[in-house]
Amino acid sequence: MSLDIDQVKHVARLARIELGPGEAEDALAKLNGIFGLVEQMQAVDTSGVEPMSHPQELYQRLRDDVVTETDQRDAFQRVAPATEAGLYLVPRVIE
Amino acid sequence: MSQADWEVVIGLEVHAQLTTASKIFSGASIAFGAEPNVQASAVDIALPGVLPVLNRGAVDRAIRFGLATGARIAPRSVFARKNYFYPDLPKGYQISQYELPVVAGGDIAIRVGDGDQAYEKSVRLTRAHLEEDAGKSLHEDFHGMSGIDLNRAGTPLLEIVSEPDMRSSAEAVAYAKALHTLVRWIDICDGNMQEGSFRCDANVSVRRRGEQAFGTRREIKNLNSFRFLQQAIDYEVRWQIELLEDGGSVHQATVLFDPDSGETRMMRSKEDAHDYRYFPDPDLLPLAIDGEWIDRVRASMPELPAELALRLQRTHGLSAYDALTLTSSRELARYYLDTVDAAGGELAKLCANWVMGEFSARLNKAEIGVADAPLAPTRLAGLIRRIADNTISNNIGKKVFDALWNGEAASADAIIAAQGLKQVTDAGAIEALVEGVLAANQKSVDEFRAGKEKALNALVGQVMKASRGKANPSQVNELLRRKLTN
Structure with missing residues (x-):
């Protein structure tokens, strides 16, 4: 399997990455290199092997349902570029 | 062709907000109505270097739901990242479950319509999985910018997905109501639809009767009342049938319902559908649930509404409709059972009539819940006993009910004596x-x-x-x- 240039541009759009002239072609070559590795791995017979969701065979620890956090809004908002009335302000987004 | 030549196919996805004290992956509070961002911790706003830690209380509630619906509870389930970009999702992904959800299968019994037309059916559940909610975007104009409140980010949700088993908007509403009753009954969700604690998405398609394959579906997002659910589906069904009868074809899309116009409109088509690029979240190890944990939760489960409704029909001699009405909430059922306990089992039908009639009407009028009723079940039972033994008539009973409700006296007997209401049978x-x-x-x-x-x-x-x-x-x-x- 390999990608074509349109697929690279589509993925870039989904990932909100702007590709300049020549960059899409460059990314295409690199991504297809990765697909080469994937093909090599896919050649291994894994039938009967359950997929791993984590490299360690451990289960997660849980926390009790207790409120432990206090209000740190002022500290957090000190590093935000723009805030107002307790809100973080971001460039206008309407879908 | 007419609407009768078409079969409607509906599946619902419901997001139920869980009644935990803290968030699903952080120790921030989920209390409703706080000042913006005061309940948004470092984990919720995705500051670098933080790690999510799963809330045991959220898993408890998922297990309760699984037990209540006869579903399979996965001994091992996995959290996945669902990737998309939106400012109210600061991590750039929502932690959800994809391939291995915590709950799979199960079903919900529904009763549709009333009287002789009523019928029962079972709606199968595909799955229920745990996930976090996103924050809120406020698009009022802040100098050409949008405001973001992340208090809701990380609120625990159980997304409950049904099979496409419903064949009309009435069935979809009956299912949504049954689910709404159940999640409140087992105390996992407060069911407050105005506050967004229980939100429905409906997948709707139509096909010609007799056809095996499903038609192409459109998904109506974010329906936050049963009335809107019904209206949105009815509109969507008419729209799809008209389109198909005019020789058009339905394209898969996500649509929004506008309550003001009563219409659905396109939000995004499949072509721009998000590719969520799900993958297992490396920050979270798999979740293990052993039999001991399930047994512990099972021991804490109340009698379920469907079980109780059946018991009321069998041992109290109530109709299916009465039993369903009285089990519409745990509080109402408790009130009814307490009334019967005090009045005597042989008066169950009369108790049911009073609880569903005068009592419920008064609650509605006063816009209060059962818990706030000024009339204790024992007092209502005292009144019912006097009607049953012919001390007073049913009509005078209403007068006595009013006096009891208004706190004019402590018992029906006291009111009957004080106002000389004893029925003349001489x-x-x-x-x-x-x-x-x-x-x-x-x-x-x-x-x-x-x-x-x-x-x-x-x-x-x-x-x-x-x-x-x-x-x-x-x-x-x-x-x-x-x-x-x-």
Whole structure:
């Protein structure tokens, strides 16, 4: 399997990455290199092997349902570029 | 072709906000109505270097749901990242479950329609999985910018997905209501639809009757009332049928319902559908649930609404409709059961009538819940006993109910005594009243004797009035008839 240039541009759009002239072609070559590795791995017979969701065979620890956090809004908002009335302000987004 | 030539196919996805104290992956509070961002911790706003830690309480609630619906609870389930970009999702992904959800299968019994037209069916559940909610975007104008409140980010949700088993908007509403009752009954969600604690998405398609393959579906997002759910589906179904009958074809899309116009409109088509690039979240190890944990949760489960409804039909002799109404919330069911306990099991049907009738009407009128009713079940039972033993009539009972509700006295007996409401059953006393009324209403007497049946009602009314409502109406009726026909 390999990608074509349109697929690279589509993925870039989904990932909100702007590709300049020549960059899409460059990314295409690199991504297809990765697909080469994937093909090599896919050649291994894994039938009967359950997929791993984590490299360690451990289960997660849980926390009790207790409120432990206090209000740190002022500290957090000190590093935000723009805030107002307790809100973080971001460039206008309407879908 | 007409609507009858088409079959409607509906599946629902419901997001139920869980009743935990803290968020699903952080120790921030999820209390509703806080100032913006004061409940958004470092984990919720995705500061670098933070790690999510799963809330045991959220898993408990998922297990409760699985047990209540006869589903399989996965001994091992996995959290996945669902990737998309939006400012109210600061991590750039939502932690959800994809391939291995915590709950799979199960079903919900629904009852659709009333009276003779009513029928029952079972709706299968595909799965239920745990996930976090996103924050909120406020698009009022902040100098050309949008405001972001991340208090809701990280709130625990159980997304409950049904199979496409529903065949009408009425079935979809019956399912949504049954689910709404259940999640409140087992205490996993407060069901507050205005606050967004219970939100429905409906997948709707149509196909010609007899066809095997499903039509192409459109998904209606974010329906936050049962009425909107019904209206949105009805509109969408008509729209799809008209389009297909005009030779068009439905394209997969996500649509929004506009309650003002009553129409659905396109939000995004499949072509721009997000590719969420799900993958297992490396920050979270798999979740293990062992049999011991499940047993512990099972031991804490209440009797379920469907089980109780069946018991009320079998042992209290109630109709399916009455049993369903009384089990519409755990509080109402508890109130009814307490009333029956105090009144005596043989009065169950009368108790059901009063709880569903006068009592529920008063709650609605006062816009309060069962918990805030000023009338304890034992007091209502005292009133019901006096109706059952003919101390007072049903009509006088309403008067006594009012007095009890308004706190005028502590018991039905006290009100009956204080206001002299005891029903007159003494035949002599009633006969005297009847004689008086007959003498004063010659016109009605003549009319009745001339064959006008209705004139009797007027006379009964006069006697009841003369007795100030205290005469036993059936006794009055009988006595009048006897006197008039002799």
